[in-house]
Amino acid sequence: xxxxxxxxxxxxxxxxxxxxxxxxxxxxxxxxxxxxxxxxxxxxxxxxxxxxxxxxxxxxxxxxxxxxxxxxxxxxxxxxxxxxxxxxxxxxxxxxxxxxxxxxxxxxxxxxxxxxxxxxxxxxxxxxxxxxxxxxxxxxxxxxxxxxxxxxxxxxxxxxxxxxxxxxxxxxxxxxxxxxxxxxxxxxxxxxxxxxxxxxxxxxxxxxxxxxxxxxxxxxxxxxxxxxxxxxxxxxxxxxxxxxxxxxxxxxxxxxxxxxxxxxxxxxxxxxxxxxxxxxxxxxxxxxxxxxxxxxxxxxxxxxxxxxxxxxxxxxxxxxxxxxxxxxxxxxxxxxxxxxxxxxxxxxxxxxxxxxxxxxxxxxxxxxxxxxxxxxxxxxxxxxxxxxxxxxxxxxxxxxxxxxxxxxxxxxxxxxxxxxxxxxxxxxxxxxxxxxxxxxxxxxxxxxxxxxxxxxxxxxxxxxxxxxxxxxxxxxxxxxxxxxxxxxxxxx
Amino acid sequence: xxxxxxxxxxxxxxxxxxxxxxxxxxxxxxxxxxxxxxxxxxxxxxxxxxxxxxxxxxxxxxxxxxxxxxxxxxxxxxxxxxxxxxxxxxxxxxx
Numbered sequence: 001x002x003x004x005x006x007x008x009x010x011x012x013x014x015x016x017x018x019x020x021x022x023x024x025x026x027x028x029x030x031x032x033x034x035x036x037x038x039x040x041x042x043x044x045x046x047x048x049x050x051x052x053x054x055x056x057x058x059x060x061x062x063x064x065x066x067x068x069x070x071x072x073x074x075x076x077x078x079x080x081x082x083x084x085x086x087x088x089x090x091x092x093x094x095x096x097x098x099x100x101x102x103x104x105x106x107x108x109x110x111x112x113x114x115x116x117x118x119x120x121x122x123x124x125x126x127x128x129x130x131x132x133x134x135x136x137x138x139x140x141x142x143x144x145x146x147x148x149x150x151x152x153x154x155x156x157x158x159x160x161x162x163x164x165x166x167x168x169x170x171x172x173x174x175x176x177x178x179x180x181x182x183x184x185x186x187x188x189x190x191x192x193x194x195x196x197x198x199x200x201x202x203x204x205x206x207x208x209x210x211x212x213x214x215x216x217x218x219x220x221x222x223x224x225x226x227x228x229x230x231x232x233x234x235x236x237x238x239x240x241x242x243x244x245x246x247x248x249x250x251x252x253x254x255x256x257x258x259x260x261x262x263x264x265x266x267x268x269x270x271x272x273x274x275x276x277x278x279x280x281x282x283x284x285x286x287x288x289x290x291x292x293x294x295x296x297x298x299x300x301x302x303x304x305x306x307x308x309x310x311x312x313x314x315x316x317x318x319x320x321x322x323x324x325x326x327x328x329x330x331x332x333x334x335x336x337x338x339x340x341x342x343x344x345x346x347x348x349x350x351x352x353x354x355x356x357x358x359x360x361x362x363x364x365x366x367x368x369x370x371x372x373x374x375x376x377x378x379x380x381x382x383x384x385x386x387x388x389x390x391x392x393x394x395x396x397x398x399x400x401x402x403x404x405x406x407x408x409x410x411x412x413x414x415x416x417x418x419x420x421x422x423x424x425x426x427x428x429x430x431x432x433x434x435x436x437x438x439x440x441x442x443x444x445x446x447x448x449x450x451x452x453x454x455x456x457x458x459x460x461x462x463x464x465x466x467x468x469x470x471x472x473x474x475x476x477x478x479x480x481x482x483x484x485x486x487x488x489x490x491x492x
Numbered sequence: 493x494x495x496x497x498x499x500x501x502x503x504x505x506x507x508x509x510x511x512x513x514x515x516x517x518x519x520x521x522x523x524x525x526x527x528x529x530x531x532x533x534x535x536x537x538x539x540x541x542x543x544x545x546x547x548x549x550x551x552x553x554x555x556x557x558x559x560x561x562x563x564x565x566x567x568x569x570x571x572x573x574x575x576x577x578x579x580x581x582x583x584x585x586x587x
Contacts (some may be wrong), residue, residue, distance in 0.1 A: 101567040194547040208546050237553035238546065307530040318507060325508070327580050332573035342583045344510040356509055360500070361523055363507040379531050379543030385538065386544055419525050435547020460548065 003028035004164040005483070008073050008221040015062055017074050020090030022062065022072025026055035026116050029074040033118065033165045036342060039489055042150075042160040044079050045087050046119040054116045063319060071114030071226055073210035078157050078167035079120040080127055081212065082201035083107055086117075089107045090203050091135040092125045095329045103203045104201020105236065106170060106229045108211055113228045118166055121156030125352045126321065127205045128175055129153050130413070130421055134354040140271040140412055142185060143484035144450055147406040151181030157215045158185035162484055168216045168225050172202060174209045175309055176403070176428025179440040182215050183403035183453025188222045188470070188480065189215040193461050194435035195240035197226075206316035209239075209309075209432040218480050219441060223247035226463065242398040242461060250464040251471040255290050258469060261297035261396030269302075269426060273406040279444030280402055286476050287400070287469075295396050299388040302430065304381050309429040310422050311365045311378035317355075318362030324350060357418060382433050389434045391456075398469050399457040402427050403440045407450035427455060437463050441470040442479035451479070494524040 003025050006014070015021045030048050030254035037043050051074065058072035077083060080090045082100035084107075089095045098201025110117070124134035126269040132140045139154045142148040143163040154171030158181035161169050171178045173191035182189025190213045197212045204210060214225035227248065232241040262284075288294070325341070326332035326346035333345035351359070392399060405424055414421045431438040436457055443454035454473070458466035474480055500520045504511045511519065569575035574582075 098571055101570060102561055195550070234555060238548075238550070240548060240550065301536070304533055304536055307533050310526060311530055311533075322508075326573060327582055329571035329575070337583075338587065339583050339585045340508075343508040347508050348510045351509075353515075356511075357519065357522060359507045359509065360503050360519060361526060364495075364503045364523065364527075366498075367503065367506060373534075374530065376543055377536075377538060378530075379545060380538035380541040381533055381536055383541050384538070386547065397587040418522055419529060420525070433547070 004032040006167065007217045008070070008167050008224055011073060012069070019309050020153045022055040022058035022116065023052065025072055026051050026074050026118065029118055029166060035490070036163050036165055036486060037188070037194055039146060040143055040163050040165070041138050041487065042121050042156040042165060043076070043119045043162065044089055044122050044137055044156070047086055047117060051116050051118045058114050058116060063158050068112065068114035069206045069224060070110065072116060073167050074116045074118045074155060075110065076119055076121045076160040076169040077107070077117055078123055078154050078169065078171045080123060080172060080203040081170060082203070083104060083117065083120065085259055086120065087285065088120065088203070089137065090126050091123045091137050092352070092355070094324050094351065098329055100201070102201065105198035105233045107201065121160050121169065123156055124153035125355050126203070126282055126317070127153040127174055128317070128354050128358055130176070130180055130424055132156065133411060133415055134352060136352045141411070142408045143486060144186065144487045145408065146489055147410055148450070149184070149411055151184035151404070151408060153177040154215065155181045158187055158189065159274065161185070161187045161215050161217060164483070168214055168221050170229070171215050172210055172212050173432065174205050175313060175432050176425050177323065178213045178215060179403050179428050179438055179453065179455060180425070184408040184441040184451065186451030186482065187215055187217060188219055188439065188441050189213065190222050190439040190463065190467070191431060191437060192226060192230065192463055193437045196461065196463070197229050198231070198236040198239045200233055200235040204320040207311060207320060208314040208316060219467055219474050220248060220251060222439070223251060223467050225470055226395070227264050245411070245464050247464060247467055250468050252468060253472045253475055255292060255469050255472045258398060258465070259396040260287055260292050260294050261392055261399045262294060262301045263297050263302065263371070263392070263399060263401060265299050265302040265418065266401045266427065269405070271405050272402060275446035276402050276406060276452055280454060283443045283473065284400065285455045286473055290472055297392040297395055299392060299430070301381060301384045301388050305385055305430045305433060306423055306426055307376040308381040308385065309425070309433060311374050312382065312433070314358040314362030315365045315375050316362070318359045318366065321355070321359055328419045375468060385430055393459040397459070397465055401455045401457065403453040403455040405446070407452055416429065419446065431457050436460055437466055439466050439470055441473055443473070443477070444479060493528040494520045495527065496520070
């Protein structure tokens with residue numbers, strides 16, 4: 001049996017019964033990375049030695065009957081989550097050699113649960129992008145078609161899960177950065193409610209929108225990972241102190257009577273490809289068979305979400321990224337005279353084009369004379385978007401929508417047209433503006449054989465209903481079991 | 493729509509970025525078209541709508557002001573491009 005193909009819940013059962021050892025599992029995944037990553041380019045850093053050590057520790061714990069829920073499970077981590085002593089680059093030249101002096105809270109939690117980190121994965125620089133092409137290190141390829149993007153910004157996470165180069169991954173989602181790559185790579189990804197997972201040790205992009213979440217091979221694995229990382233943290237003043245349900249025991253597969261909302265504005269959205277529309281329609285009929293009730297809902301401010309987002313997120317980013325000044329950590333340009341020159345040369349050489357574009361946009365939106373017209377206006381529209389969702393959840397339990405307007409595009413196809421790239425986030429970024437949870441679950445394939453994801457959005461802190469609806473869907477379909485065939489590419 | 497060259501340079505200075513001539517041209521076009529797009533927000537009536545800064549409402553998060561262990565000084569400067577005896581070294585500030 002090929003161990004790397006296992007899901008987390010399958011592997012955990014086999015580890016518990018001692019049918020396999022954690023070290024065998026980790027070695028199988030490391031071997032897979034060694035073979036495939038030269039093609040996929042998902043990993044920035046592979047931590048093979050540390051992983052083997054942790055796997056051996058996991059075996060000892062399991063032998064003593066003291067294993068945690070993730071004991072011996074090999075995971076990849078997006079390279080903007082701080083890992084003590086392990087390079088955390090944000091895929092930027094700016095942090096090429098940054099070794100965090102502490103672990104993010106999610107890493108503390110994964111470590112306590114016995115997980116084995118096998119490496120840090122690629123992303124758009126500072127999580128700004130939808131294709132992972134904005135990485136300052138390399139472009140990650142989509143395992144389903146190596147000429148296409150894996151989506152982004154958590155492209156390395158999604159590609160590493162899809163290609164079985166880990167058993168699950170942590171990504172982050174500021175405007176769709178977990179859900180969209182999950183959709184493009186045919187895996188499950190969930191962005192939790194804002195405040196559900198601590199952001200301590202997550203390198204900030206847009207603090208009021210960022211949220212860490214899992215990417216996984218199936219819904220059960222996503223639930224296991226979410227349980228491992230969720231919870232209040234006094235080190236993140238925006239994390240929320242609320243009880244955490246057991247998400248896996250919430251997976252009953254019974255969704256009879258659930259009310260599913262279809263936003264009429266999403267149906268009217270332009271530029272949605274036929275294959276996406278067909279897959280979503282197919283998904284609706286699957287839910288109808290379950291006895292789900294469908295209601296038409298309205299999110300009247302949908303048309304303004306992209307505009308509001310692309311003012312708020314860059315404004316927050318321009319403020320957050322002011323810290324990269326060549327003094328405390330990261331790159332410093334040796335050129336120039338004096339402090340001001342050093343700042344400017346450092347930031348100009350350390351940041352890539354997309355990051356600069358967003359810093360400029362955000363600085364503009366916050367600058368004297370423009371603040372009211374841009375940032376404040378966008379924040380008011382955000383209130384209206386939030387209200388839209390509140391009203392919608394009076395009438396339904398879950399909102400069903402596409403994740404992205406089309407399947408994965410070709411590498412280089414949209415790189416010169418930032419606005420067009422931004423517009424493709426239309427279905428995902430509203431959830432970040434409102435703070436509600438959303439997930440992507442595989443729901444079909446395009447005619448070219450590219451995966452398509454279905455998005456489900458839920459009410460605040462109701463990840464349980466979301467996951468259970470996705471679990472029902474997954475049990476009726478086999479899209480999540482299909483794997484990219486990389487054998488031909490390997491033999492070339 | 494394009495935004496004026498001087499404006500790009502002014503904003504770049506505020507953001508402590510230096511931008512070469514070719515890039516000024518590209519940014520003035522790209523930022524111009526993005527700003528033109530976000531102009532659509534002006535069609536929304538937001539009179540009497542309070543702004544949202546955080547998605548999930550919450551009151552101030554206070555903690556007790558107690559001494560606790562934090563990073564040691566050497567750890568705190570370990571990633572600095574230039575440091576000496578636990579201090580960050582910066583280029584000359586006053587000419």
